[in-house]
Amino acid sequence: MDVTKFAIPEVIFGRGSINHAGQCALRLGAKKVFLVSDSGIEEAGWVDKLTDILKSEGIEWVYYPGVTSNPRDSEVELGAELYRKNGTDVIIAIGGGSALDTAKGIAILASNGGRIQDYEGANRVNRPLPPMVLITTTAGSGSDISQFCIITDVQRGVKMSIITRTLVPNISIVDPLILRTKSETLIIHSAVDALAHAIESYMSTISSPFTEMHSLKAIDIILESLPSAIKTRSLDALEQLSVASVSASMAFSNASLGAEHALAHSLGGYFDMPHGVVHPILLTAVMRHNARLAPEKMAHIGKVILKKSQGNNEETALAGIMKLENFFATLGVHTKLHQELSEKQKQYLEPICKVAVNDACNLTNPQPATWNELHNICMEVW
Amino acid sequence: MDVTKFAIPEVIFGRGSINHAGQCALRLGAKKVFLVSDSGIEEAGWVDKLTDILKSEGIEWVYYPGVTSNPRDSEVELGAELYRKNGTDVIIAIGGGSALDTAKGIAILASNGGRIQDYEGANRVNRPLPPMVLITTTAGSGSDISQFCIITDVQRGVKMSIITRTLVPNISIVDPLILRTKSETLIIHSAVDALAHAIESYMSTISSPFTEMHSLKAIDIILESLPSAIKTRSLDALEQLSVASVSASMAFSNASLGAEHALAHSLGGYFDMPHGVVHPILLTAVMRHNARLAPEKMAHIGKVILKKSQGNNEETALAGIMKLENFFATLGVHTKLHQELSEKQKQYLEPICKVAVNDACNLTNPQPATWNELHNICMEVW
Numbered sequence: 184m185d186v187t188k189f190a191i192p193e194v195i196f197g198r199g200s201i202n203h204a205g206q207c208a209l210r211l212g213a214k215k216v217f218l219v220s221d222s223g224i225e226e227a228g229w230v231d232k233l234t235d236i237l238k239s240e241g242i243e244w245v246y247y248p249g250v251t252s253n254p255r256d257s258e259v260e261l262g263a264e265l266y267r268k269n270g271t272d273v274i275i276a277i278g279g280g281s282a283l284d285t286a287k288g289i290a291i292l293a294s295n296g297g298r299i300q301d302y303e304g305a306n307r308v309n310r311p312l313p314p315m316v317l318i319t320t321t322a323g324s325g326s327d328i329s330q331f332c333i334i335t336d337v338q339r340g341v342k343m344s345i346i347t348r349t350l351v352p353n354i355s356i357v358d359p360l361i362l363r364t365k366s367e368t369l370i371i372h373s374a375v376d377a378l379a380h381a382i383e384s385y386m387s388t389i390s391s392p393f394t395e396m397h398s399l400k401a402i403d404i405i406l407e408s409l410p411s412a413i414k415t416r417s418l419d420a421l422e423q424l425s426v427a428s429v430s431a432s433m434a435f436s437n438a439s440l441g442a443e444h445a446l447a448h449s450l451g452g453y454f455d456m457p458h459g460v461v462h463p464i465l466l467t468a469v470m471r472h473n474a475r476l477a478p479e480k481m482a483h484i485g486k487v488i489l490k491k492s493q494g495n496n497e498e499t500a501l502a503g504i505m506k507l508e509n510f511f512a513t514l515g516v517h518t519k520l521h522q523e524l525s526e527k528q529k530q531y532l533e534p535i536c537k538v539a540v541n542d543a544c545n546l547t548n549p550q551p552a553t554w555n556e557l558h559n560i561c562m563e564v565w
Numbered sequence: 566m567d568v569t570k571f572a573i574p575e576v577i578f579g580r581g582s583i584n585h586a587g588q589c590a591l592r593l594g595a596k597k598v599f600l601v602s603d604s605g606i607e608e609a610g611w612v613d614k615l616t617d618i619l620k621s622e623g624i625e626w627v628y629y630p631g632v633t634s635n636p637r638d639s640e641v642e643l644g645a646e647l648y649r650k651n652g653t654d655v656i657i658a659i660g661g662g663s664a665l666d667t668a669k670g671i672a673i674l675a676s677n678g679g680r681i682q683d684y685e686g687a688n689r690v691n692r693p694l695p696p697m698v699l700i701t702t703t704a705g706s707g708s709d710i711s712q713f714c715i716i717t718d719v720q721r722g723v724k725m726s727i728i729t730r731t732l733v734p735n736i737s738i739v740d741p742l743i744l745r746t747k748s749e750t751l752i753i754h755s756a757v758d759a760l761a762h763a764i765e766s767y768m769s770t771i772s773s774p775f776t777e778m779h780s781l782k783a784i785d786i787i788l789e790s791l792p793s794a795i796k797t798r799s800l801d802a803l804e805q806l807s808v809a810s811v812s813a814s815m816a817f818s819n820a821s822l823g824a825e826h827a828l829a830h831s832l833g834g835y836f837d838m839p840h841g842v843v844h845p846i847l848l849t850a851v852m853r854h855n856a857r858l859a860p861e862k863m864a865h866i867g868k869v870i871l872k873k874s875q876g877n878n879e880e881t882a883l884a885g886i887m888k889l890e891n892f893f894a895t896l897g898v899h900t901k902l903h904q905e906l907s908e909k910q911k912q913y914l915e916p917i918c919k920v921a922v923n924d925a926c927n928l929t930n931p932q933p934a935t936w937n938e939l940h941n942i943c944m945e946v947w
Binding site for chain 1 (some may be wrong): 567568576580581582585730777778779782
């Protein structure tokens, strides 16, 4: 085995774990916290809950609410300016991937300066970041665990992937109680996002025994728990989705992803589509493509989906992909591109695929996809 | 699920990963490293290799070779004195559990002062430790991953367990190439140690989905790979044992252990017996005891050992334990206490069991064992 690295934050997981946030901040030396969130989380009462916790530990804070879905370069720049101006020392973010990625972007600029575009790609952040405690409110993005940060460059209309070990926060808090306040759509989007992380990280050329174990476990749990999480909203099922998301995140943060995420970043950046919408459309088509390149690995995934082998590797792989397609169909989500895009928008797919081939995630696909291959995949799922 | 915590170091794993040691030290701000090892590792050439790596990065070092098997309080105290006197700033240790535990003990005293006895038990270390890079030369102790440190209090004749999250080093380097220089006996001892970590952490009352996955995977790999590692000494098999050891360590560091380790600490402290010798004697007897307390969990372990269920939970659990006994028998190791102790030493088992019930590991056994139960177990395997 080549040299492989595995880095994750300290994870505090479980019902009520948000109550540890103040102690965590203190442990990291906090006197004045920079608190990042968004209006949805605020309305659900979680920001108040969190500031009460900080107050009871005698910690001051500055609140930065300026987070939107698919966070933008300008939001990160403004946040970093406020971080510095206010003499804050630890960043706490509570929210979905957007709030957490905004916090990470702010952390980069706060200690490294420059523009967020300067850090696009892998390992371009040199100075250590301010300590971070990230509290996820979804079971999907994995931003609370990962060394990834996705920020939209508004002018270029591109979701930039920023990947570096220093983006792994100090502490990730995962409290399944927070999931109860989420809509069904968000639960599905998040679970599908985690599923795509698990599948693509498993197929990655830089997966390791440490990541593969997590990938396969996450696939198994999501297929098992998502239907009952939607139907019953039981805390047990939601908790299982959180476990799966943490596992999938530990995997993809260290193994990276593949061509499907490369395309999802590019497509999502262009049309402002969230990952949870894009994955059910693209994932199985990219899996068919990759099953030809790495049939044995795809058969391992097939075995987890089917809970058994079904013929040889190729047959098991394809049967697994078909069962996954049926699974998406039962969720009532869009599985064709034309359900999301107009006929007129079709023309942009070619430039979108040409951007996607340069996304860092495409490098670790079993074989980097060409723009033509990606375009064929888009046509296949049109 | 109750709130659970999962903390591990950054792991750098793979053939040749020792070459990253200098870069790791630099990343942690090293100017002058305190290097801990023992004469065996030195003779095998690994200390020279490591100092060459430090030299090439322009890092100075002070070498502390004073490590013995089952490290003692006095060795830790002397090390801490030298650490402070020499103005060193990062600790690097290379060796088995003894060298790494010595390094951890030195780290505690270097920044917290006092005597090492002051920190016995859980969470008694308050101040942050110097940065640590730990390089394991065995696939078993897990000290390079864990929040545990075992130091012998010579006067009391007790192995003290010191457990605190701050003992998780910054970076663990696991290089399977180092295992090639190890004897067959050491490979078996280490693998059996990792197996006991995996089994006891799985049965622990504070196991979590994040630790359980690692425990079961480690059991599976060790049973699969140890025979061929002994027979062929192939690098692939040794590497698999390293993977299993890392997995088992991630599990036990966060889930803790059980009654078997409590007894192994006490017995080992009294008679200076290494863990690898004690486990094949005690492990299956403690498993039989615990199978009555938690049959379903023990059946999960049985299923991994047998690769199938065999009747109901109780039957699967017991069949698994029997197969494990056969496995130990094939290794040609001692499986009875009388093979290690004289008839005259039998009288010390009672006080040994009375010490063991107070070991921190006993607390997370499916039910804490009484000294009488532990004594019965010792008699059963006499």
